[in-house]
Amino acid sequence: MKRILLTGVAISALAGAANAACPGITVADMQGVAPGAFPQQYELSTYEANAGCTLEFSANPDIAAMNARIQGNPDLPPLADRLPSEPLVVTPYEAIGTYGGTLDIMSNATEAGTSDMMSIRHVNLLRYSDDLQTIVPNVAKGWEWNEDFTQLTFFLRKGHKWSDGQPFGARDVKFWYDNLATDTNIREKPKDYVLVGGETMDLVVIDEQTIQFNLPSPKPGLLSHFANHYAQGFQPMHLLGQYHPDVVGLETADANAKAIGFETGYDVIGAYWGASDWMDTPTPMLANPDKVAGMPYAAHPTLESHIVIAETTEGRHFVANPYFFMVDTAGNQLPYISEQDELFVSETEVRLLKLVNAEVDYKTQALNLDDVPLLLENQEKGNFTIDIKPQIRTGTFAFNVTSEDLAKRDLFGNLKFRQAMSVAINRDEINEVAFFGLGTPNQYVPFSPQPSFLTDDMLQHYAQFDQDLANSLLDEIGMVDIDGDGLREMSNGEALVLNLQFATQGISSKLVELVGQSWKDVGVNAVVKEVTTDEYRSAQSANQLDVTMYLKGMPLAVILGNSELFTPPFENYFGMRTAMLWSEYIDSKGASGVKPPEWVDTMGADILAFQSAIAGTDESNALGAKLVQAMVDNLLFIGTVKSAAPVYHSNKLINFPQFQTASYSYYWSYPYRGPQWSLSE
Secondary structure (H helix, E strand, O other), X not given: OOEEEEOOOOHHHHOOOOOOOOOOOOOOOOOOOOOOOXXXXXXXXXXHHHHOOOOOOEOOOOHHHHHOOOOOOOOOOOHHHOOOOOOEEEOOOOOOOOOOOEEEEEEOEOOEOOHHHHHHHOOOOEEEXXXXXXXXXXXXXXXXXXXXXXXXXXXXXXXXXXXXXXXXXXXXXXXXXXXXXXXXXXXXXXXXXHEEOOEEOEEEEEEOOEEEEEOOOXXXXXXXXXXXXXXXXXXXHHHHHHHOHHHHXXXXXXXXXXXXXXXXXXXXXXXXXXXXXXXXXXXXXXXXXXXXXXXOOOOOOOOOOEEEEEEEOOEEEEEEOOOOOEEEOOOEEOOOOOEEEEEEOOOHXXXXXXXXXXXXXXXXXXXXXXXXXXXXXXXXXXXXXXXXXXXXXXXXXXXXXXXXXXXXXXXXXXXXXXXXXXXXXXXXXXXXXXXXXXXXXXXXXOEOOOOOOOOHHHXXXXXXXXXXXXXXXXXXXXXXXXXXXXXXXXXXXXXXXXXXXXXXXXXXXXXXXXHHHHHHHOOOEEEEEEOOHHHHHHHHHOOOOOEEEEEEOEOHHHHOOOOHHHOOOOOOOOOOOOOHHHHHHHHOOOOOOOOOOHHHHHHHHHHHHHHHOOOOOHHHHHHHHHHHHHHHHHOOOEEEEEEEEEXXXXXXXXXXXXXXXXXXXXXXXXXXXXHHOEEOO
């Protein structure tokens, strides 16, 4: 059976629609208008038909002035020439918003703690609705699968434009895939999520509004990837293609680059896009400030609700995208909020002080329950609200089984050591002391929430608090207290000190301290030290940490499109990694690094088979259970407590809903429709 999700009705069906002004409905007051095919949004033709009206469009009165601040943008044409002929009609939560204002946001650094900010303006081909279950149109207005999930076709919006007014279409999707995401001159190893079974896809441009993904094997979860992931499935070919040898030829690409002060076309692509697909990669304003004046744009054009116009080491500033493709139910072009200001603050205490002083309008990322008492104490005075929401990920620890210290590598690679360290942790105490009893003690299992194939036995595997068992296992592997100081030495007689370096962006400080104390209680010395997020990530990637620690876990829907939790180093640079030398061995095809054990290879094959199966079938469930069993049996990762976290938002924010979760997994605020947020006076 064909699976089709293509929304809207023919324009001719509207011939009899009344010419009345549209009612400006909200989620709170639908005024009798029937919902569309997807929650809280319509295609234009559907909305006009359901409401019996003709939508008349209007724009932010300051949009021309904002456009003038975007380097490279031409003078602003009329709104009718900026909106797609098929705009996405968004139903605001509470009220038709008012234009203006600046949303104040705080991140940790240029590329640390920034996704919270990015998620507000983010767009991708699709989006998860705020129920975190329903995939809805976004940049794409619809999609179609073939019967065996080996061909996925997206239908784009006619007349959609980039933030500089240039046409956006299917060629921008193909350019992203063929010339950036899978070009080994730009990225030596393509990311897992752009591959299917480790192989590339074939993208075919059917026409300007239709792009077809042809998969080498089934991967139903590919759809979910384009609904939750930060990596956007498109890039501006009209800009970057000028510098790509495969698009214009090597000689022309390099000549174009030299004309703006670069040596090669790839250098220009690196300046605009980099080898990273993160939206926070420094723009030429920061990375090449001496060359910005000669470049076509200070930042490459975007489809997001806001575009960056200024960037320093202290922060970034954004203005509304004059060509943004969404409107509200009264015909107002979104976003309502004119500008966004992002401040970089690396110190945890300073960030908290700014939140207490109400200098920030919204924050979720890098906040922990540790921070809640102080924030609650000041929310009335600061006119902000703290919502405590469940997290999807679990605070998790991993011993570096490929440590450069061979004695540590041998110890950390011993399963009995990892079992001992797991049962030494008093998860119930952690829940009460660090998380006010709001969490759930459990072992690390990659899937969260719990799918049907995941059993309670898996969740509690070696997760009981049992110091006697921990001591017995440590004795058994030859870790004893030789010098009588109460701390165990390794079996070779050398002292062992576990350096627990952590970043508050990734894990609670109280959690780390309590785990460190639990390990000391069974004679394993641990020293806790807070570092910046950048320091943590650099040390982790350089294989320099004894123990890695971060929140970890993904929903089933995400894992169906992304296998990184099951293949070394078991997450990307921005998450929790371990076994870096296993990854090096796989990437180098055995030329360097450390050969992983057989169970790791088996798990890598199983996750690809799992992604090819239809979720919920017996085949899928059996593979899912096998994957989780392999993970818990080997305890490469040790889970502690899945907790809750605060969502901070100013009471000046209108159309700000209750979040389902305070988690990255669905890309922070992306399901909650940041472009329809509005600021009151």
